[in-house]
Amino acid sequence: MKIVIARSGGFCWGVKRAVNMAIEATKEKGIVYSLGELIHNPQEIKRLENLGIKKINSVDEIIPETTVIIRSHGVPPKTIKALKEKNVKIIDATCPFVKAIQDKAVSLEKEHFPVCILGNSKHPEVIGIAGHVRDPFILETKEDVEKIPEMPKLGVVCQTTLNSEFLSLATSILVHKIKEIKIYNTICKATKVRQEEARKLAQEVDLMIIIGGKNSSNTTKLYLISKKVNKNSYHIESADEIKEEWFDNIKSVGITAGASTPQWIIEEVVGRVETISKRGQAVERGFCKTT
Amino acid sequence: MKIVIARSGGFCWGVKRAVNMAIEATKEKGIVYSLGELIHNPQEIKRLENLGIKKINSVDEIIPETTVIIRSHGVPPKTIKALKEKNVKIIDATCPFVKAIQDKAVSLEKEHFPVCILGNSKHPEVIGIAGHVRDPFILETKEDVEKIPEMPKLGVVCQTTLNSEFLSLATSILVHKIKEIKIYNTICKATKVRQEEARKLAQEVDLMIIIGGKNSSNTTKLYLISKKVNKNSYHIESADEIKEEWFDNIKSVGITAGASTPQWIIEEVVGRVETISKRGQAVERGFCKTT
Structure with missing residues (x-):
C-alpha cells in the first residue's frame, strides 16, 4: 500500500510560532494562560496543558500579574487594554x-x-x-x-x-x-496551497485521511474538499479513530492535516496506517506533485 | 396597437452636450472640424454637416487656425498637444x-x-x-x-x-x-439604465425596434439584449427601413434608441409606426415601469 503525505498539511507557520512562543514562556514563567484555545486541536491542547499552558475563557478569569499569551488569531484592542488593566505580562503571538x-x-x-x-x-x-x-x-x-x-x-x-x-x-x-x-x-497562501493539494491528492488516491480537531474550521473545509472528489474520505482527530476495514481493497492512502494539527499526531496516524498495511513499504512523503 | 417608447432611449447627456457645443460654435465660426465622427449616427452626421460641422480623420488633415471640436469620447493628451501646435481653437466636448x-x-x-x-x-x-x-x-x-x-x-x-x-x-x-x-x-449610469429598460420592455411587447447607427456599439448592445428576450427585435437606422409585414398580428411595439440617436430620428420612427397601425391611438410615452 502506498502512503502519500501532503507536504502542506499540519501546523501553519503562524500556529507553529504561537505554540513555540507559549512553550518558551512556560520555561521562564512556569504557567502561561492562553486566552481561548491556543489552537483548535484537543489532543495538542492536552499536551500543552501538561507543559503549563492553561486555557482561560475570558479576561474576567485572569489572575493579575500572571503571563497571558494572545493566540495566532489576534484580539481586538479592547482586550489588550483589559489585559493591561490586570497588569499581566502579555505575550502577543498574533500571526503576523x-x-x-x-x-x-x-x-x-x-x-x-x-x-x-x-x-x-x-x-x-x-x-x-x-x-x-x-x-x-x-x-x-x-x-x-x-x-x-x-x-x-x-x-x-x-x-x-x-x-x-x-x-x-x-x-x-x-x-x-x-x-x-x-x-x-x-x-493566507498556506490555506490556499493546503486546500489545492488536498483536492489533487484526493483525486489520486483510493482513500483520504484528513487529520484535525472536529472544531477546526480549516480542517473541516479540507475534509469537505476531499469528500467532494473522493467518497473514501475520513476526518479524524487521532490515530485510534482509524478502522482496519476502511483499507479493504485500498492500494493508496493520502494523508493531510489542518493548520492546527501537530506533527506528532500526523506521525501517529502514519504509523497506524503502516501497521495496518502490514507490508512495511517506505512512506512516500510529499509525493503529491502539486506543491 | 400600443406603442411604448423607452424613457431612457436616445442621446445621452454627454452626446447632447457635444452636439450643442458644436452647433453653437458654427454660429460663431461658420465651419467647425470634428476630429472623428462627432457621434456614431450617419443621419445625424449628415444633418450636422449641413450646419457646418465637418469630420476630419486625423490631426494631419487639420488646417491651421481653424476651430476643432473634441468629441465626447475624449482624446489622449498627445492629440491636444498636436492640435496646439497647429494653432487651432480647441472646443473640448469630452464628456465630463x-x-x-x-x-x-x-x-x-x-x-x-x-x-x-x-x-x-x-x-x-x-x-x-x-x-x-x-x-x-x-x-x-x-x-x-x-x-x-x-x-x-x-x-x-x-x-x-x-x-x-x-x-x-x-x-x-x-x-x-x-x-x-x-x-x-x-x-455610465445612463448606459446601464438604457440596457435594463430595453431588456424589460422587450419582455413586455410583441415587437421591439432599436434605433441607432449600425456602427454604434452601444446600439448594437441594446439590440443584442433585446433579441435575447424577444425574437421580434429589429435594429434600424431610420424610419424608411421599417417594413409593414413586421406588424402582422402585433399588438404592442416597444421603441428604444442608442446614445447617439437624435430625437428627430426617434420621432420619425414613431410616426411611421403610428401610420402603419392606422388606428391613431395616442402614443404612450415612458410606459415602461423600469425607469
Whole structure:
C-alpha cells in the first residue's frame, strides 16, 4: 500500500510560532494562560496543558500579574487594554499575517473607506480585526453581500482562511454597488496551497485521511474538499479513530492535516496506517506533485 | 396597437452636450472640424454637416487656425498637444464622465497603481484614457484577464459603456492575482439604465425596434439584449427601413434608441409606426415601469 503525505498539511507557520512562543514562556514563567484555545486541536491542547499552558475563557478569569499569551488569531484592542488593566505580562503571538490585516483595516479607515471584512463573524480572527475599526461590515454569505447598500467607497479585507470562491462571488457583486472599492486579498497562501493539494491528492488516491480537531474550521473545509472528489474520505482527530476495514481493497492512502494539527499526531496516524498495511513499504512523503 | 417608447432611449447627456457645443460654435465660426465622427449616427452626421460641422480623420488633415471640436469620447493628451501646435481653437466636448475616468487613471498612477482599463482597446474613449497613463493594461476579453500576471497592486477603471457582466467576471478573476486592487466602477449610469429598460420592455411587447447607427456599439448592445428576450427585435437606422409585414398580428411595439440617436430620428420612427397601425391611438410615452 502506498502512503502519500501532503507536504502542506499540519501546523501553519503562524500556529507553529504561537505554540513555540507559549512553550518558551512556560520555561521562564512556569504557567502561561492562553486566552481561548491556543489552537483548535484537543489532543495538542492536552499536551500543552501538561507543559503549563492553561486555557482561560475570558479576561474576567485572569489572575493579575500572571503571563497571558494572545493566540495566532489576534484580539481586538479592547482586550489588550483589559489585559493591561490586570497588569499581566502579555505575550502577543498574533500571526503576523493577521496583524497585517488588522493594520490594513485601520489604514483603510484612515483613508475614509468604510471597512468590510469577508469572513465568519463568530471567528476570533474576524472579531479581532473588527475590533480595530468602527462598525465594519462583516459578510459571510451571499445574502449578506446582497444586503450591502450602494456606497461611494468601500475597503475590503479577508479572513486568512476565507474560501477563495466566496471572495470571487462577493467582489463580483460589490463592484456594482460601490463606485470606488479597494480590496486586499488577505487569504493566507498556506490555506490556499493546503486546500489545492488536498483536492489533487484526493483525486489520486483510493482513500483520504484528513487529520484535525472536529472544531477546526480549516480542517473541516479540507475534509469537505476531499469528500467532494473522493467518497473514501475520513476526518479524524487521532490515530485510534482509524478502522482496519476502511483499507479493504485500498492500494493508496493520502494523508493531510489542518493548520492546527501537530506533527506528532500526523506521525501517529502514519504509523497506524503502516501497521495496518502490514507490508512495511517506505512512506512516500510529499509525493503529491502539486506543491 | 400600443406603442411604448423607452424613457431612457436616445442621446445621452454627454452626446447632447457635444452636439450643442458644436452647433453653437458654427454660429460663431461658420465651419467647425470634428476630429472623428462627432457621434456614431450617419443621419445625424449628415444633418450636422449641413450646419457646418465637418469630420476630419486625423490631426494631419487639420488646417491651421481653424476651430476643432473634441468629441465626447475624449482624446489622449498627445492629440491636444498636436492640435496646439497647429494653432487651432480647441472646443473640448469630452464628456465630463469620461474626463473623470481620465483623471482617475492619472491619480491611480500617482498612487503607484499600475493602471488597467476594462473596455474595447480600439474604441476612441479607451484610446483617450490610455493615453493619459504609461503602458496601461487594456482588457477586453476573459482571455485578456487571465493573462494578467500576479502583481502586488493594480488600479482599474472601466469604459463608460462596458458590459456590467464583464466587470463582474474580470474582477472575480483579478482579485486572486492582485494583493491590493482598487476598482473604480466608471460604467455610465445612463448606459446601464438604457440596457435594463430595453431588456424589460422587450419582455413586455410583441415587437421591439432599436434605433441607432449600425456602427454604434452601444446600439448594437441594446439590440443584442433585446433579441435575447424577444425574437421580434429589429435594429434600424431610420424610419424608411421599417417594413409593414413586421406588424402582422402585433399588438404592442416597444421603441428604444442608442446614445447617439437624435430625437428627430426617434420621432420619425414613431410616426411611421403610428401610420402603419392606422388606428391613431395616442402614443404612450415612458410606459415602461423600469425607469
